[in-house]
Amino acid sequence: MNLKRLIQFLLLLFIPSTSYFYVQSVGSLTDEANLVITLSLTILFPVLFWLFSKRKILSIFSGFFIGFLLAFLIIPSTERQYFHYILKVAALVEILFLLFVVNSIRLTIKKMKSLKNDTHLDFWERLDDSMSGWIGNSFVRGAVIMEFKTFYYSLIVWFKKPKPPNAHLFKYHEKTMFKTFIIVILLILPLDAVVFHLLFMQWNKLAAWISTIINIYAFFYAIALYNSAKYLPIVVTSNKLIIHSGYTGKNDDRHRQYPIFRTF
Known part of the structure; x- marks a missing residue:
C-alpha cells in the first residue's frame, strides 16, 4: 500500500x-x-x-x-x-x-456472449472476466461469484445439470467419506438452528434471527459443496490433468492444470 x-x-x-x-x-x-x-x-x-x-x-x-x-x-x-x-x-x-x-x-x-467461443474459459471464468469492468476488486468480485455458485449448485443444478467433459473422470466424492460427512452436517444444521434460535431469543431477537439465517445459508452451502464435488470431478485427458476442489477452490474456482509428460 x-x-x-x-x-x-x-x-x-x-x-x-x-x-x-x-x-x-x-x-x-x-x-x-x-x-x-x-x-x-x-x-x-x-x-x-x-x-x-x-x-x-x-x-x-x-x-x-x-x-x-x-x-x-x-x-x-x-x-x-x-x-x-x-x-x-x-x-x-x-x-x-x-x-x-x-x-x-x-x-x-x-x-x-462475446467470450462464448473462447474454449479456454469455462462459464465462471467468462463471468469473472465480464464483471471486471464494474467490480474491479478481485476479492469482491470473487465473493459475488461465489454467491452465484452457491445458488447454482444448491438449487439450479437439480434442474439443469452441467454436461461432463469428454474425458476420463474421477469422482472423488464417491471414493471418500465426503457424502457421509455432508449428510451428517445436513442433519445437524436444523437442530443447531432451533437450539441457537431459542437460546439467542432469551437475549436478543435480532441475534436469534441472524443466527437462524446463517444456519439456513450453511444448509444450502453444504448442499452446494456436495453437488459441486459431484459435478466437478477430476478430469484426465491425453495431455493434462485438471483438478477441481469443489466450487470453493482457490482462485475463484479456476482449475489447476498439470501437463502429463509422456515417456518413450
Missing part, C-alpha cells in the same frame, strides 16, 4: 471513529456538530471510499450506504433531525444504484 492510499485509508477510519468518540464525549449535539457529522458520514465518507477503491462507480454507492448506516448507529435517535433530508437523497441514490446494476448486468451478458 503506497503512501497516498494509506492516507486515504486513515481518513476513512478517522471520520467514523472521530464522530463516534465526539458523540460519546458530549452530552448532546449542537445543530452545527450534528450537521457536520451527518454530512461527513454521508458525503465525505463515500467520496474517500470512492478514491480508496480506485474510482469504481460501484464504490460510491457502497460508500454512501455504509456511511448512512454509520451515521444511523453513531448519532443518537433523539438527534437525527437531518435524517429526513438524507432519506430523500438515499431514495434517489437507490434508484440510481438499481439503474447502474441493470446496465452493468446488460453489459456483463453482452461481454459473456
Whole structure:
C-alpha cells in the first residue's frame, strides 16, 4: 500500500471513529456538530471510499450506504433531525444504484456472449472476466461469484445439470467419506438452528434471527459443496490433468492444470 492510499485509508477510519468518540464525549449535539457529522458520514465518507477503491462507480454507492448506516448507529435517535433530508437523497441514490446494476448486468451478458467461443474459459471464468469492468476488486468480485455458485449448485443444478467433459473422470466424492460427512452436517444444521434460535431469543431477537439465517445459508452451502464435488470431478485427458476442489477452490474456482509428460 503506497503512501497516498494509506492516507486515504486513515481518513476513512478517522471520520467514523472521530464522530463516534465526539458523540460519546458530549452530552448532546449542537445543530452545527450534528450537521457536520451527518454530512461527513454521508458525503465525505463515500467520496474517500470512492478514491480508496480506485474510482469504481460501484464504490460510491457502497460508500454512501455504509456511511448512512454509520451515521444511523453513531448519532443518537433523539438527534437525527437531518435524517429526513438524507432519506430523500438515499431514495434517489437507490434508484440510481438499481439503474447502474441493470446496465452493468446488460453489459456483463453482452461481454459473456462475446467470450462464448473462447474454449479456454469455462462459464465462471467468462463471468469473472465480464464483471471486471464494474467490480474491479478481485476479492469482491470473487465473493459475488461465489454467491452465484452457491445458488447454482444448491438449487439450479437439480434442474439443469452441467454436461461432463469428454474425458476420463474421477469422482472423488464417491471414493471418500465426503457424502457421509455432508449428510451428517445436513442433519445437524436444523437442530443447531432451533437450539441457537431459542437460546439467542432469551437475549436478543435480532441475534436469534441472524443466527437462524446463517444456519439456513450453511444448509444450502453444504448442499452446494456436495453437488459441486459431484459435478466437478477430476478430469484426465491425453495431455493434462485438471483438478477441481469443489466450487470453493482457490482462485475463484479456476482449475489447476498439470501437463502429463509422456515417456518413450
